Amino acid sequence: MTSILLIVIGAALVNNFVLTRFLGICPFLGVSKKLPTALGMCGAVIFVMTSASAVTFALQRGVLDPLGIGYMQTIAFILVIASFVQLVDIAMKKFAPALHGALGIFLPLITTNCAVLGVSVLNVQSGHGFGKAVLYGFSAAVGFALALLVFTGLREKIDRANPPRCFQGVAIALVTAGLLSLAFMGFAGLVK
Amino acid sequence: MKTITAPYRIEGGVHPAYRKELARERAILAMPPPGLVRISMAQHLGAPAKPLVKKGDTVLRGQRIGEPGGFVSAAAHASVSGTVQAVGPAPTASGALAMAVDIESDGNDTSLEPGPRHDNWAELDAKTLIGLVADAGIVGMGGAGFPTHVKLSPPPDKTIDTLIVNGAECEPFLTADDRLMREQADGIWTGISILRHILGARSVRVAIEDNKPEALKAMERAMAGAEGDVTLIVLPASYPQGAEKQQIYGITGRETPSGGLPMDVGCLVENVGTCLAVRDAIVNGRPLTERVTTVTGDPVAEPGNILNRIGTLYSDLIAFCGGLRSPATKIVSGGPMMGFAQGSLESATAKTTSGLLALAPDQAPVYESLPCIACGRCVRACPMTLLPCELSQALEAEDYELADAFHVMDCIECGCCAFVCPARRPLVQHMRGGKARIALKRREAMQNNKEKG
Amino acid sequence: MDIANVNPVALTALAIGLIGLVCGAALALAARFLAVHEDPRIGQVADILPGANCGGCAYAGCADYAKAIVLNDAAINLCAPGGQEVLDKLCAFLGKTAEAAEKKTAIVLCGGDSGKAPRRFAYNGVADCAAAQAVHGGDKRCGYGCLGYGSCARICPAGAIEIANGLAKVHKNLCIGCGACVKACPRTLIQMIPVSRTIHVLCRSRDKGPVVKKACSVGCIGCTRCAKIADDGQIAMDGPLAVVDYAKPFDNEEAVEKCPTHCIVRA
């Protein structure tokens, strides 16, 4: 029980993918302008990261390790994740076209998202079992979603702020992300 | 008849400096007819009236010079006898242009034969009485100017069980209603009785703020013999106790639904001045041609409550009060919380002009607004429980969708938010602009739908 | 088969290839069974459009306009910022011909800056024309003149409008002709006109001469001199106001010279 809690808190807060590992910055900045879009993205990321954890973990343990080609990890993972996200993309276009329109370019971006690859690789490195690997992927995604939601709220506020010209747009968003990341440092060391 | 304090507490509200002492003890003073009156055809909500006279016509006091321009509209009457000097556009107190009739007084003040007196009003049916009210051109005299006969004719599916008479006068500085209640309590009570008869309302609630003890006493005396469910309600003095929705809630605990009218909760609110005007119309057969306006403010030499002919120019009204003894930087038509600042003294009084206020430079400083510091004072002050700070920022960023979703259309423009704002943000102006813009968009959308469908 | 004996390169290639094949097959199946039909031309037309999203075509942005062109057969010469170049491309792509609308520019039909048209009261509030107009009808003594609070300048996507001395002025060379400013002006002082027109009556006041004179030193007082000079109706009297008919080319210096209040200018 405790170890499960540690995994969740560790992945979601303490080692937050966006704010302490700086993975997945692209959708973090891209889809944080409006809350409804961000919520959709959160759902997509949680789904993709959780299932990608499962798929890649199975691939590693079931195929790459037995064949002794663990060194092909990166390529194999990208291949699988890319097709997987494409699948989600197609399905979403069919079943939730409005959400698909709103997510636009960012859904395919999850394809090559370092956060998804990162969670897969970290899972394999950490030596978790299958269940914990999936949980880790899920928690990391929840952490991403949390950061994204908080950041979206902030962006809706700073969109109405009045920064100097040179700071307008993405610049001030990055400054905000930096400050947010600074705040997340408070969690440092709580969980390994 | 009994007297109780208001059973429900309204949300928010503020306590501005009331400054009523300036004019409170000044008895109502009748101003002789001025040399010129300018009678606007848009003294009420709804369609403006259509002028019935042209340049050169001679008119008598009480003569109808404008006929209603639609269902929600009201007639206009000459307030002096004389010659029509001009018929043309003139700015109303809000600055909008509307047709107005200028009448040069002949000094005789000849009245049209007073219409039939109806001392037997209790025997007449509602329809006849409403017709008489409409003929007299009576509109809500508290400030909004909604035509009274329209208010008195609710659609058949709405029943009105409670008639609320608004004597709160929560606007600072103004004392016209206070004086009216002190001096004309019996007349007001007759008007209330007529309205009650018209509506067949079961209950009557007369609401007065507790900072007008004499008015309370006077009304209590006038109402002493009243039969049935009649209650005098003492409201705690705070602004905006006189706002329709807030008053209904404070007295009955009923919340007028968002976008709805008082009749949706079985209530009807009339100002005390309106009640007196109804009495005059029915019992004395006199149309609405004069009203009491509080002329006040520190720069005014002799502040007072002036019974003036409707259409009296503000310049004449101030001159009658001894002029300005010190410079004024702001002239407000109405009270300081919801009144309209004037660019000049060219406008004339209307049926809704409850006050004319002159403010000295230090009372109306030119201010610069700062960014919102999110102190939340406006949120706590808003009687409609809106988020004025968020709304104004959304409107500043022209995000009308968000403003609409945050219910900007429910804003009653009472001014509490801007009153308390430490950053002096022009919150009410933002709301007004946003409301106008959203209303326009809705109309356009409706038009589009019509064209498509 | 003993894995250890297989050539590692071949094994790797085989394994990755197989994974790829499985993924590819899944995608292919998905694409077949979950396909959503969408006209590809919409995207292509959107690519041709400049992407300024100025709204000058009266559609909500370029993508919306592209949709309207492909699906609803909307006119293809509505894109002002794109000009001839975009129109040519659209013609070529859609196999249509369309005449380019003449390039238009915005003009503010008021010449009364702070020095020439006095204010009638001191406005204190939101610096926005519509807001100022709503407070006691605007602070300019002339009820028709430019208030100068820059609503048009703020909405202009090209930064082509400058507020100088309480008066808005369009810089022709920067204007992209989208017309956003026309709607922004609460006093409807801004008009879209063909760029080639150079003579303008910079006044929209419908007041009579004496009233105009009191409110502004460069207002049209309705003397009709210009209308007589432009005898073909290029400048016509509309009540007390001289109005240029921009449909008719007109270039006569005399009209400018003879205007007693100098409200007719060459620009």
Place this chain on the structure above:
Amino acid sequence: MTASDSHTTLYTVSSSPHAHSGASVPCIMFDVLVALTPALLAAVYFFGFDAVRLVAVCVASCVGAEALCRKAMGRPVKAALADLSAVVTGLLLAFNLPPSLPSWMAVLGSVFAIGIAKQAFGGLGYNPFNPALAGRAFLLISFTGRMTAWHAARLPERWSFGGLTMDALTSATPLGMVKDAIKAGDPLPVAMDGATTLRFLLGDMGGCLGEVSALALLLGGAYLLARRCISWHVPVCYLGTVALFSGIHWAANPAAAMPPHFHLLTGGLMLGAWFMATDMVTTPVTNKGLVVFGIGCGVLTMTIRIVAGGAYPEGVSFAILLMNAVVPLINRATRPRLFGQRRKA
């Protein structure tokens, strides 16, 4: 027309209302400064010259940074300085620094607080994070060693708790000592007897300049409440949550946990709850939102303080910064029910 023609000075015309309560931003900021005075005096009493030095440096560099930023941005300088917010930020930042911090670090923190956390967003009202706390967090992460090196309050030999004397330069705050002891599995070094409680209440302990004297801070908080500059919601909910959280923790394990009054009186809690978590710009606007905010701050503070592995013994500034970040979401979630809109059944 005649009336306006004869009138030489124009009337002022604006939208209603034409009356105002008289409240202003500089007034509020001035009240905050007044409220901080007791804590400032306490800081000078306990830390002597270092307190004067750091306060002077921080205030001066905050005001200077504000002026420079406004100038560089081409925006009015005087108006921005006149609202006194830079002075407040400077004072609060100084209150969050250990007395031994070199002046140049204080300058750096001030410049970060004003330049990055405030003016980059456009100045007062637009900043999502409390500038002083952002400055402190920035310094804490950049110079962890110097930011956690405490001079004993007055004299090193006065630093003993329950017979345990601490080295004056390392982790001499009660919170730090307790955390170190828990990490090492040692017995708790601080016994909260009456005398110690009184000393903590007065501020006779190691810590940042302005945070030590709970009594002085309470005085200031009471002043702010009385002047209606702040509402009771945040301090009460914040302190209440901390008390409750630590109370439960202590009741569950009295041998390895400190009692609630220890947590209330030590660290930056009082300063944070009364002055940092009540910063209007970076807190919610509704009363309900303030309650959520206060509770959130309390929970996060205690989480950071209690969990043994944490890198920092104190969590107040991080907790408030984290809650600052969720303010827009809180505002969204705690919108009041509109008058006239029926409650959902």
